[in-house]
Amino acid sequence: MAKKNREVIPVDPSAKFISKRDKLIAEAAKQYEKPGIYDNVPFEVYLAINAISRSYLCKMLNVPAKAKVADVDTQAMLDGRALHKYNLEGEEAFNETYAIGPEVNLATTIGKQAWTKFEMENSDKKCLRPKDINYEKLKGIRNAIITHPAAWDLLKDGSAEKTIIWRDEETGFLCKARPDKHPSKTDFVIVDYKSTEDASQEGFDRSVRKFFYFIQDGMYSEGMEILTGKKFLFAFVVVEKKPPYRTEVYTLDEDIRRVGRSEFHRLLRVERQCRKQKFWPHYKHAGAVELPATKWFKQQYPEVFPEVL
DSSP states (O other), rough: OOOOOOOOOOOOTTTOOHHHHHHHHHHHHHTTTTSSEEEEOHHHHHHSSSSSSSSHHHHTOGGGGGGOOOOOOOOHHHHHHHHHHHHHHHHHHHHHEEEEEEEEEEESSSHHHHHHHHHHHHTTSSEETTTTHHHHHHHHHHHHHHHHHHHHHHHHSEESEEEEEEOOOOTTTEEEEOOOOEEESTTTEEEEEEESOOSHHHHHHHHHHHHHHHHHHHHHHHHHHHHHHHEEEEEEEEEEETTTEEEEEEOOOHHHHHHHHHHHHHHHHHHHHHHHHTOOOSSSSOOOOOOOOOOOHHOOTTOOOOOGO
């Protein structure tokens, strides 16, 4: 019997393939693409919802084209989500999603084999290295939160990680957010849990500016106000990553919050202009920019700039 000729299709290494799982996630996301407050939306489905997020807008602060570059999960991001899960939803919910592996040396063959075996046994979960996340650390952080009166009052009950979807009136864009906690006793507050290296007032002030938390405050608070008709206060529960896990609670004053809302809307207008032009600039300045001689630069060349000495 003659063999049937089979067409050989060349593989394009640059082609993007959508898995069956990704298709199911995309289909599930469509049901949330209308204004509302939704419970129990899986994180992967939330990411697939076709609406503008804070992280998308904040990437535009660099140059608009940055917003079109896909995020790559880092170990710090994975660890942060694990800490969120444990401290916002509890140990049982954490164990359903994550598995903490054995202490192995991945530089050795035995260590690699042991870790591969552990990953195969927990293929339905995200596997964490014990050097990054372990139960001693998780329980230490939770105890630090429990023993801080204001932090525990905000996190001990209520709903965790609701998904909120609303439409911006000016641009018509759908926006999305995922507040970490909405306490039941203080229903006018939404809470965000932050892991940090420095939970001091000065340290967190730097984080607010570096990571644009004031835009998060402005965006999330406005979304909740549009959906509920009530004004909201945004509180940050800030916990250090190392013992003794210093814990503080911060809110932003009204001047900072006003800037956050203003920047949120300015970035939406930038996005609208980019969509209109079908071009997301990869630069801030269309022309040449002259760099001034800074004080530090002048100090390196005292023979040229004697006035700085």
